[in-house]
Amino acid sequence: MKITKVTVQVTSEPKQHAIRDAIQLLDRNGRCDVTVETDAGISGTSSTYFGRVASSPPLLGALVTEQLGPAIIGQDATMIRHIRDQLRTLTDYQGTAGLSTFGISAIDQALWDLLGKSLGVPVWKLLGANRTAIPTYAMVGWLELDVPQLQDVCARAMEQGFQGVKMKVGGGPLAEDLERIGAVRAVIGDGVPLMVDANQAFDLAEAIRRGRAYSDLGCRWFEEPLRAADTAAHVRLAEKLDIPIATGENRYGQEQFRDLFVGGGVGVVQPDLRRAGGLTDCYEIGLMAAGFGIPYASHGGGAHIHVLAALPNTIYVESGLLPADGSVTLTDGCYPLPTEPGLSSWSAH
Structure with missing residues (x-):
């Protein structure tokens, strides 16, 4: 089953409702859909999401069309790890981390989709x-929402059967965070897991101060308190706090996760399919985390659900609210796994 063609479809449009975290406004819906075709008449597709910057999807599309795609024409489509390593070597000189990894991830996911379709099974069964x-929680507590809006969306998440909610913090002073956390707790109840996410907003001293306050309020984890690449600061922070530190969505490749695991700087690891290196790398990172006794919770959902189904240390998949049309429902706070061949799955965005 040889690869004969790699094509890209790009879309980018403003969001109807822009969302805000502590460091950025996510005001666009952008996508780059990559399709890998073979001489067996079977194809696989992936979808890479962009929440801001109109030019990002077409830039990724050009990278795949002009550089990565041509390099894999004629390759055996089942040699997924070999193709991943080949594309890393190809992009090493220009810097593999960054948009190059987005492209490698897109091809990696399309190849897994193709393999699952060729065998007639969903990918989670191929992974074991x-x-x-x-189990799933709802990431619904964005900072552009005022307190009544925040309470309303968290109440809706509970009505839909989610096992917990996550909210953004760090957009203002600590007192504001505490007020908003208290407002959410008032509507979800004391026994429901509540996660807080700072999106890399703090330095170490402020992360220690706020982390202690969030811990006192019983928050389940403290997500991305520091700049993602600062492993030493994560290790020092973890030593100072009782609340687990969750991080990983802005780390590229397995080496960056290995250093974090060895140092003890993470309590819940959260790789992102686009940045970690695709389905293959997320699965391998998850197994490495399991060896260190570190639980795994995805950043986002979509195709990531196949990795989560196969890992021994999975604790959560992240989601937004369920569709209003009732097309997706939870059972005991859990997402059922897709049954269609390949990577067919729900979207987290």
């Missing part, structure tokens, strides 16, 4: 299933 449903 460990569960048939994934």
Whole structure:
């Protein structure tokens, strides 16, 4: 089954409702869909999401069309790890981390989709299933929402059956965070997991101060308190706090995760399919984390659910609110796994 063609479709449009975290406004819906075709008549597709910057999807599309795609024409489509390593070597001189990794990830996911379709099974079965449903929480507490709006959306998440909620912090003073956390707790109840996410907004001293306050309020984890690449600061922070530090969505490649695991700077690891290196790398990072006894919770959902189904250390998949049309429902706070061949799955965005 040889690769014959790699094509890209790009879309980018403003969001109807822009969302805000502590450091950025996410005001666009952008996508780069990559399709890999073969001489067997079977193709696989992936979708890479962009929440801001109108030019990003077409830039990724050009990278795939002009550089990465041509390099894999004629390759055996089942040699997924070999193709990943080949593309890393190809992009090493220009810098593999960054948009190059986005492109490698897109091709990696399309190849897994293709392989699953060729064998007639969902990819989670190819990876070695460990569960048939994934506990899920709702990431709904964005900073552009005022307190009544924040309470309303968290209440809706509870009505839809989610096992917990996550909210953004760090957009203002600590007192504001505490007020908003208290407002959410008032509507979800004391026993429901509540996660807080700072999106890399703090330095070490402020992360220690706020982390202690969030811990006192019983928050489940403190996500991305520091700049993602600062492993030493993560290790020092973890030593100072009782609340688990969750991070990983802005780290590229397995080496950056290995250093974090060895140092003890993470309590919940959260790779992102686009940045970590695709389905292959997220699965391998998850297994490495399991060896260190570190639980795994995805950044986002979509195709990531296949990795989560196969890992022994999965604790959560992240989601937004369920569709209003009732097309997706939870069972005991869990997402059922897709049954269609390939990577067919729900979207987290």
